[in-house]
Amino acid sequence: MDRPPGLSVRLKLTLSYAGFLVLAGVLLLGLWVVFLQFFSDAPIMKDAKLGILGAFAPGRSSTQQAFGQVATVMLAFLLVFGLLGGWLLAGRMLAPLARITDATRMAAHGSLSHRVRLAGRRDEFRELADAFDTMLARLETQVAEQQRFAANASHELRTPLAITQALLDVAHNDPSRSTGELVERLHFVNTRAIDLTEALLLLSRADQRSFTREHLDLSLLAEEATETLLPLAEKRGLTIETSGDIAPANGSPALLLQMTTNLVHNAIVHNLPDQGTVWVTTSVRPKTVVLTVENTGKKFAASVVATLVEPFHRGTERVRTDHAGVGLGLAIVKSIAEAHDGTLTLTPRADGGLRITVRLPAAPPHTDR
Template identity: 60%
Template sequence: MRRPPGLSARLKLTLSYAGIVIVSGTVLLVLVWFFLLRYLPDKPQGLLWTSPNRFLLTRIFGRVAAIAMVALVAFGLLGGWLLAGRMLAPLTKITDAARLAAEGSLSHRIRLPGKADEFRALSDVFDTMLEQLESHVAEQRRFAANASHELRTPLAISQSLLDLARQDPARVDAELLDRLHTASRRAIDLTEALLLLSRGERGTFPREPVDLSLIAEEAAETLLPLAEQRGVALDVTGSNTTTTGSPELLLRVVTNLVQNAIVHNVPGGSVTVNVEPQHRACVLRVENTGKVLPPDLVPTLAEPFQRGSRVRTDDHAGVGLGLAIVHSVVRAHEGALDLAPRPAGGLRVTIRLPSA
C-alpha cells in the first residue's frame, strides 16, 4: 500500500514528550508567579519590596522564567528524542525481521531479551509465526517434490511403453496394454488423491447432517469382497451418531481407513469398526490386527507420501496419501485424528468429530 510521507513515530513521541514538559513547566511558572502576586504583601515591607527593587525582582523573574522555558524546551526535545529511540528500539528490530520475512527469509528470529512487556510479547508472537510459517513452507516444498516424484514414475512408465509400441507395433499385446493401463490408473489415482487432499485442506464444501454409522456400514459393504479375498474378518458395530459435514468426504475417510486396515493385516486377521456418541462428539474407531508397529513410525503415517514399512506391491498399492487425506478432511471438519499402535500388533485409529 502506497502512503503519503509523514512524521516518524520517534519524532511524534519526541514532540509529545517535549510538549508535556513545556506545558508542565509553564504551569509551574504560572503558579510561582501567582504565588508571588497573591500571597506576598502588596505594601512595602523592607528593602525587597521597595518600588525599585520590586520592579527589579519582576524583571529578574521574567528573565529566569524565559531561560527556564528555553531550557525546558531543549531538555524536552533532547530527552524525548533519546527516550523515544530507546523505547522504539524493539519495534525497529521487529520491523527489520518483518522486512526480511517479506523478502523470503524465514530462518531468522528476533528473540528480544528482557522481561515481558508489550514489545516482547509481540516479538514472541512474531517468532512463533515465523517458525510455523517456515515449517509450513518446508512441508509444502517436500510435498511438491514428493508429488512430482510420485507422478513422474507412472508417467515415465507410460511413456516407455508407448515408445516401445510405436517402435514395434507388432509387439503390442495384452500384457503391454495391461501394464500401460496399470500405470495410467496409478497416475489418475494419484491425481484424484491430490485434488481430494487440496479440497479437504481448503475446507470449501457444503455441509449437512451425516450419520457416521451409515457411512461406516456403506464403506464396510463396499470393501467386504476385499476382506473376504484376503481372509480378514470385518465387523461393524455402534449406534447412530450424527455430525455435520460432507457425506462424500467422510465416506472417503472411512473407506480409506477400512481399506488400509484390511490391506495392512495378516491372514486370518480382523478389522473392527465402531461408531458411538461420546461427550457431545462422534467417535469413529477402526482397529486391525497386523504386525507390531514401532512407536516412532506411527506419528509419521499421516504425513503425505510417508508409507514407512507399510509399502504394498499388489493391486491395492496406494499412493501414500490415504492417512494424509484422512487427516486433512478430519481437520476441515473441526475434528481430531489419533493414531496408536496396538500392543498385540496392528493400528488403532480414532476420529472425533463434533456432534450435529
C-alpha cells in the same frame, strides 16, 4: 501498499514527551500564579507575585525581570530535556519493534528460519515477538511440507508417464509383439495415474474448504464404508467389527465418507497377512464426536507413526499391488478432519497395528419437523 512519507513513530513519541514536559511547566507556573491570588496578603507571597507578573510586564524592577528570565530558561530547559530524553526513551522502547521489523523483512525475502527471540519479561512487545516467532515456525514447516509434497507429487506423476513411454517404445520397436499384454499394462498404469490425480484434487478441495456443510451421522458413514470394503477384508481373511453410538456432526457427507473409507481401507491393507482384525467405533463426548479405527499389524515406532500423515508416505515398502494406495490416504484424512475443525491422532498399539482417532465438533441432534 504505496503510502506517502510521514513522521516516524520515534519522532512522534519524542515530540509528545517534550510537549508534555513543557505543558507541565506552564501549568505549574499557572498554578503558582493562581496560588498567589489567594495568599496575596503574605509578604513573601507579595514579592513572589510581583516577580511572576514581572515576567509578563516589562519596565518592572530588576528582580522581577530576573525572575522572568529564570522562568523562560526553565521552560527552554524543559523543552530541550524533553526532546533529548524523549528521543532516547522512544528509541529504547521501540527497539523490540525494530527487531520484529527486521525479522519481517527477512521473512519477506524468503528467510523463514530467522527468529526474533526477544528476551525479558512478558509485555506487549514480547507477546508480539513470540506470536511472530510461532507464525514463522508454522510457515517454515508448511513451506517445507509443500516442497516435499511438490517433489513427491512430481515423482509420483512422472513414474506412470515413464512406464507408459517405455511400453510404447517397446511396442514401436517390436511391431510383431502381441498387444494384449501391452494394453493391459497400459490400462493398469493409466488407472494408477487417474487415481493419483483424483486424490490430489480431493486433497486440494479439502484444504480449500470448498464444500457445503450438512447435518449427518458419522456412525452411518462408518457403516457404509465398512460394508463397501467388507469384500476386500474377506478376501484377505480379515474380520471387521463395528460398534458405537449415533455421532451427529455437521460437514460434507462425501468428504467425511471418503475420510472414513480411507481409514478403513488403510486398516485392511496394512494388516496381518491372515487372521487380522479391524475395529471401527464411534462415540460421543460433551463437545465432540469420535471415530476410532484400529487394526492389527506390525509394530510401529512412535517416530514412524508421526510421519505417516505426510503426503506420499507409506508405512510399508512401496510395493505395487492391486489395492496399493498412492500414498495420500492419511494425508487426505488429515486435511478433511482439519477442514471440518477436527483433529487426527495416530497411536501405535502395543500388540502391533495402529489406533487412528478422528475428533470432530459435535452437532445437536437433528429433529425433523
